[in-house]
Amino acid sequence: MKVLGACPLDCPDACSWVVTVEDGKAVGLRGNKEHPVTRGALCVKVNRYLEQLHSTERIRYPMRRVGPKGSGQFERISWDEALGEIATRLTGIIDEYGGEAIWPFHGTGSLGYIQGLEGFSGRRFFNALGASLHDPTICSIAGSTGLKYTLGTSGGMDPEDLAKSKLILLWGTNPLTSGHHGWKFIQDSDAYTVAIDPVRSRTAERCDEHLAPLPGTDAALALGLMHVVLSLGAEDTAYLAEHTEGWPEFRARIEEFTPERVAGITGLPMERIVALGERIARTRPTAIRASQGMQRHAGGGMALRTLACLPGVTGDWAIPGGGLHYSTSGHFELNLPELVRFDLLPHPVRTLSMTRLGEALLGTDDPPVKALFVIAANPVGSNPQQAKVIEGLRREDLFTVVLEHFPTDTVDYADIVLPATMQPEHLDVIAAYGNMYLVWNEPAVPPPGECLSTTETFRRLAGRMGLTEPALFDSDEELARQLLKGYDVERLRAEGFLKVPVKSVPVGKLQFISRRAAQAGHDPLAGYNPPADPGDGLVLISAASHYFLNTTFGANPELRRRAGDPRVTLHPDDAAARSIETGDPITVSNERGSFTAIAEVSDMVRPGVAATPKGRWAKLSGGATVNATIAERDSDFGGGAVFHDNRVQITRTPAAG
Structure with missing residues (x-):
């Protein structure tokens, strides 16, 4: 079958x-x-x-902690015991502190709108309790916010139109590792391809050209390229007059970013900046493919905002195969209000930032966080400032419930662990953020042991707590149909996928000056916000691994074998200055924490930059990972994470004894 x-x-x-x-x-x-x-x-x-x-390592039954937090010592219990204990603890917390003392912490371990996706699964249940809201700030919010200021939407061009492009800038993205299907449309074109990335990635190796700016300087580079376009008189005056607002002011800002100045900011040779600017000036259509990595720093939101201006200056937004693609999420018209049901909240509640988990667990009051539900997430492995997160999870007065497939680093700190189904075992709906397709997931096999879907877990827990709101007991199919109101559900289910219409971008006129940005306290004019890590040393990039996806697969034996030991790549000049050679054990540290790895000396990184793949489990990597060094600090827009705004010291680890 x-x-x-x-x-x-x-x-x-x-x-x-x-x-x-x-x-x-x-x-x-x-x-x-x-x-x-x-x-x-x-x-x-x-x-x-x-x-x-x-896998035999899969969690198949509910468990209760029997050892100290962090020990990973559990005993098997029944679902009746697990639900009873959870219901009792939550009731007591609500009675003493109120529902906002409960934090449903959702991650991106599943992007299913029914079973996962940053808070949609189980949100009705938590709304009925008056729990705090979860703000999924860790991934793409800075860039999405910046794009909305410029374009009125975070949706961009249809990625399939890359096949029509003549010049493609792959800006801070490595699709051959994370999202390789998009590369096929690039291959279908006859475009000249340019990778803009501090690291010579797998994708950069395949491109016609590679520019390696210093991390966090992308907006300055974009302004410098636009300066070259203007110097050649190659701006699209008709498009600028008819489809943009604030052009005179933005033009004046562009003129501040001469190629000479931008070379000093980015660390790129001025002649390379000029050459690429000239290529952009004479090539239509030009497309930009950007992804989340380039906006994970203090100026990340402004970087995407300014990058989206470039196709406005050249008029590429009006040409098939031109424009910018960051995320297609803005094109999907999903009925989220009916799915999430915020109307079930008994009163307005606070919002807690995903990126600031450690800070919230250790410092939030009125009320403090007393119960944490971790769903489709592994914050010990994925959140900034790992040591602070662990310190928060060690609190004896914090009741932590984790829904999981495997005994992750976070599971070790749980009080109750609930076995969750995996994708072939439940119904779900996925909306791509790298293309224009909805995808239906039909259950294929029964779950092992006593695993339950996330939705069924919360249906049972609602019943155990005596909640009577009918919406808390809707079936998965009912939830899917509510979500997809307006789409042909029968066709989607029968064929497995459905392409949604592409909306016009920008929405209205392109905003070089944004009133919404000004109202939020930001510079109303697109520009450049520099990195903000005040430390010295090398800038450490922790991009996606070819073998892990976030921390999913982090314990898979074969993928761990292929990935090898944790490694950090340094440029030969930086390695020589530290007397480090390939194969040396090294310690990577700053004031926030440290981790150990093996050195790899290579010019795949530019001078001043070090790189290591993310996705490791701490307990399988010497007790700490790269996230031990990353700050719980917000980007400029939306409170996004700053994984790539991270300066570290790298030293050769002395031999034992």
Whole structure:
């Protein structure tokens, strides 16, 4: 039997897949050949998904902690015991502190709108309790906010139109590692490709040209490129007059960023900036593909805001194959209010920032966080300032419940662990953020042991707590139909995927000057916000791993073997200054924490920059990962994370004894 499904992981591609089932067991998994983006292929990570599904390490039963927090010592209990204990503890917390003392902490371990996606699953239940809201600030919010200031939407060009482009700037993105299906549309074009990335990634190796600016200087580079366009008189005056607002003021700002000045900011040779600017000036259509990495610093929101201005100056927004693609989420018209049901809140409640977990657990009052539900997340592995997060999770007065598949670093700090289903075992709906397709996930096999879907877990918990609101007990299919009101659900379910219409971008006129930005306390004019880490040393980039996806697959034996030991790459000049050679054990540290790794000396990174892949589990990596060094500090827009605004010291680790 073949069952159509959808990859739920935090990747722009949202692949449609086909599960082969024999005797009630999933025995095969492949990409759906009919899907125009998946085209029959899955990535190196998801090709091993069935190993995850059938792993003997999988959590199959509810568990209660019996050792100290962090010890990972648990005993098996029944669902009745687990639900009873959770209900009793939550009732007591609500009675003493109120519902806002409960924090439902959702991650991107599943992007399913029914079972996961940063708070939609279970949100009705928590709303009925009056729990705090969860603000998913850790991933893309700074860039999305910046794009909305410029374009009126975070949605951009249809990525399939990259096949029509003549020049493609791959700006801070490495699709051959994270989202390789998008590369196919680039291959379908005859475009000249330029990678703009501090690291010579797999993608950069395949491009016609690679520029390596200092991290966090992307907006300055964009302004410098626009300066070259203006110097050649290549701006699209008709588009600027008819479709933009604030052009005279923005033109004056561009003129401040001469190629000479931008070279000093970015660390790039001036002649390379001029050459690329000239290429942009004479090439239509030009497309920009940007992704989340480039906005994970103090000026990240402004970087995307300013980058979206470049196709306005050249008029590329009006040309098929021109414009910018960051996320397609803004094109999907999903009925989120009916799914989430904020009307169930008994009163207005506070919002807690995902990025500031450690700070909130240790310092929030009125009320303090007394209960934490971790859903589709592994904050010990994924959040900034790892040591502070762990300190918060060690609180004896914090009641922590984790819904999980595997014994992650975060599970070790739980009071109750609940076994969750995986994607082939439940119904779900996925909306891609790297293409224009909705994807339906049909349950293919029964779950092992006593695993329950996230939705069923909260239906049962609502009943155990005596809640009677009918919406808390809607079935998964009812939830999906509410979400997809306005779409052809029967066709989506039968065919497995459905392309949504592409909205016009920008919405209205492109805003070089944004009143919304001004109202939020930001510079109303697009420009450049520099990095803000006050430390010295090297800037450490922690981009996506080719073998892990966030911390998913971080314990997969074969993928760990392929990834090898934790490594940090240094430029030869920086390594020589520190007497470090390839293979040396090193310690990476700053005032926030430290971790150990093996040195790799290579010119794949530019001078002044070090790089290490993210996605490691701390307990499998010497007790700490790169996130031990990253600050709980906000980006300029939206309170986003600053993973790439991180300066560290790197030293050779002395031999033991």
